[in-house]
Amino acid sequence: MIVGAAMGGLRTAESLRRFGFTGGITLVGAESHLPYNRPPLSKDFLAKGKSLADIAFPIRHEELQAEFILGDPARSLDIDGSTLGLESGAKHNFDYLVAATGLRPKRFSFPNDLSQGRHVLRTYDDARSLRGVVAPERRVVIFGAGFIGLELAATLRTLGCTINIVAIEEIPLAGTLGDTFGREIRRRHEREGVNFHLGLSIEDLIGTKRVEGVVLSDGTELHCDILIEAVGSIPNVDWLTGNGLDLSNGVLTDQTLRVMNELGTSSDRVFAVGDIARFPYVAQSLPARRIEHWNIPIESAKWVGRQICHQDEPGSIPDLQTGERFNPLPSFWSDQFSISILSYGEPKLSNESPLVEGEISDEFIMSYRRDGELVGIAGIGMRRELNKLRGEIRL
């Protein structure tokens, strides 16, 4: 039973079959669509009128032999009783369960809590609803200057919208890529006509029936037709409650992605994949962390599929005894205007970030070091040089 029918769920099913799993596979999804690729939603899907078919993952159904239950989110899990409950009331039994339910956007509530004119971006339905209201000259306020906020700013600016970004941080992406990188991103966005209101929050909304503007924490009023909230995400783990699991931030797993209870005991039948898995570091003595990058569902799905297939062979379980641990290299990319960022590792762990090559105002590579050890690299352009360094990162 795979709970979550997005990329992580699909890749888990594929991995199970690739490693020889012959049992039944069922994927349960909250959305009513077959798995599709999310990154284009903030870019080409909005800008170039792409359809769902354009972004859907190809599925080899005859090889996969999997059943999809869509539009029926998981609501309850009883691990000891091997039962999964869905919103429709349906109950399903399982031998193994993989939790791959991903994230949902964080929402704010305001004193004047209007709902019309407010958007988020996570799913195809979100993107379609946003696309329906976007037009040249529309005034857009984006709350949040993370990757989704900045990508949307670039896409909608290119479509002719007026963009005001409001964000609590003083420098966009500073928490992820450092101050120097973040300031350069801001400069390039401003050059394209994006306006920033940094170090500020949205205190309230203006309007009677629909959002007509926002009031910032310094009293500034910004009028808008569209408000997009892009202030981070919340792991979908509510359905896992009642099993003694550590759900304080996603679901805690051991170094082989088996979910763990609050006493530190791993389940041998329940695994976590993708954004919700909070897993330990191998080379760093830091607390376990979740990673919200696109390659993590792929890597974790591959790992879990193999682990389930090897579970019944004594001695072949990739676990602490054999020394094998899940240790993916996080990687992410982001396209904003002509800015194309590529990064590996976890730059945010660093305490120094020297420039390796190039010019900040043009193409460059920055390295991120923690106590001298390379924990991340990031750059704009210079792909070949950047890709050469990825093998040197230690996490």
Add this chain to the structure above:
Amino acid sequence: MEKCQHYGQCVYEAPNVFKLNESDKLEYTATADDSELANVRAATDVCPMQAITIVD
């Protein structure tokens, strides 16, 4: 290749099939050997633009 944005993720997964050339553009061998199938599948999965298609 129109979808390709030259991220080079595929190069890491299947270095015998994909490479970035001197001007940071992606080049690949269209008729890869069957022994490369697992690597090319991995490359297909990690391509940010989902630009790689395997044809039997």
